Amino acid sequence: MGHHCCSKQKVKRGLWSPEEDEKLVKYITTHGHGCWSSVPKQAGLQRCGKSCRLRWINYLRPDLKRGSFSAQEERIIIDVHRILGNRWAQIAKHLPGRTDNEVKNFWNSCIKKKLIAQGLDPKTHNLIPTARPNNSINSANISQFHHPHSSTTPFTISSPNKSFETATPMDMNPPLVTVPPPPTLPLHETIPISTFQYQDANVLMSFKDQNCHTSIDFTHGSSSLDQTNMSSSSFHQPGFMDDCMWASTVEPLEAPRQNEVEFQQGQGQAQPLACKMDFDGPNEEKGLEMESSYNSSTFDIELMESALMPSGIFCGGSSIEQLQWDC
DNA sequence: AAGTGGCTCAACCGCCCTACC
DNA sequence: GGGTAGGGCGGTTGAGCCACT
Structure with a gap:
């Protein structure tokens, strides 16, 4: 079931084609998005307004930074996540050019596993009591333990x-x-x-x-x-x-x-x-x-x-x- | 070459909040 | 106050890719 904003009309789903991207970019750069529910019609797209919004925010926005996350970005995500938890939108605000979706995917596919491999609970960032980290950790080296991803x-x-x-x-x-x-x-x-x-x-x-x-x-x-x-x-x-x-x-x-x-x-x-x-x-x-x-x-x-x-x-x-x- | 499993990430789903009538 | 629409956000899905057998 689609969102109520697009339940009335037939809408296309799935991956966006380059032509659709072009239509959306062209429309928003000249008119702005305004009310998202009216964007698909105005832009000539068979898409739900919500889908247009997501495509623009997560992929087409000109200020997006593409490519893999740097070590510094990774460290920021870990540090902010330790305080805020799975609040991806809040975390993403600390990373210019990154989206909440990107941060979330990076966390789930990469950082989470790293923390687990280090014997850390990815939710609390505390040591899992029964866990044995892959790499031995010197208890005296607190700073290194806390921020294992960056020596700098x-x-x-x-x-x-x-x-x-x-x-x-x-x-x-x-x-x-x-x-x-x-x-x-x-x-x-x-x-x-x-x-x-x-x-x-x-x-x-x-x-x-x-x-x-x-x-x-x-x-x-x-x-x-x-x-x-x-x-x-x-x-x-x-x-x-x-x-x-x-x-x-x-x-x-x-x-x-x-x-x-x-x-x-x-x-x-x-x-x-x-x-x-x-x-x-x-x-x-x-x-x-x-x-x-x-x-x-x-x-x-x-x-x-x-x-x-x-x-x-x-x-x-x-x-x-x-x-x-x-x- | 074909099958399988794991991984990544774009996109969707569903819920919540807010504004408006 | 109740209903509705729009927007935002976190969780989840699944297509596509790749490595391995």
Whole structure:
């Protein structure tokens, strides 16, 4: 059964011929697509509007990048997928010229198998407990383990707080730096996550916790990230929240100021929470502190710095910090 | 040469969301 | 509020290709 937009008329299905492609390209480049359901008729095609849309988006668009994925693109897909999961359209937005379909196919045909071969669960990116990776992995080489696809990856575990680099053997969740719990676990703890340079950067954070209450303080040199534009309600909804964009404005202030964001999740299953914050501003050093109170058994924090740049995302040296507490 | 199985990827399917009436 | 259309997106399918037997 076809889509309701094309159920009324006879439509052709299957592969597109060069003639059909030519008709569609000619029409859209001169008229634009407008309403897709009217495109086939206007362009003289016996196709469903939806099919035209798909053909244009996935194949005929002039800004598409053809050819195989680069190592950097592969790394980006893996890193973003680890946070967002199978949200191909979202992942594809980080790869100029690539479509969600392309990313999805590449994942299913290539990356997924690579991860499995390395003993990693492609869904969680964690080590499969019973799996034995094909290649032996040195547990001390955390950065290499986490990003096995690129020796030149910009991601390094290089927290300014050296204690975070003291990792325990990676027998449970190898993609994360596991921090041994302190002898007496404090209910509240302030953790300096990282200090980094940024330029028009995003910070993408995900939380996977149980009954966790977290607040994050941003300090920003002589200016501040204004909290007033934040949609606070969306921060409290369970599940992934990549769309709760915090469109902060950076306003110069006379004195450093802190902003606090609170995340709270109710009882129940651990769920991934993610938020994305956009920062506009010049290169400046910014401190980021996280204060958390928790009573869960596991609490993962992941920070990723990226930059929206035409050549791709993710810039910076110590651009990712990952911590895990095992209480 | 023919058959088979695995792989890739373009295209479709079905569901969901939003806008509009 | 309910129905409908259009668009977006993730999952799935299947044609075509290739390597192997």
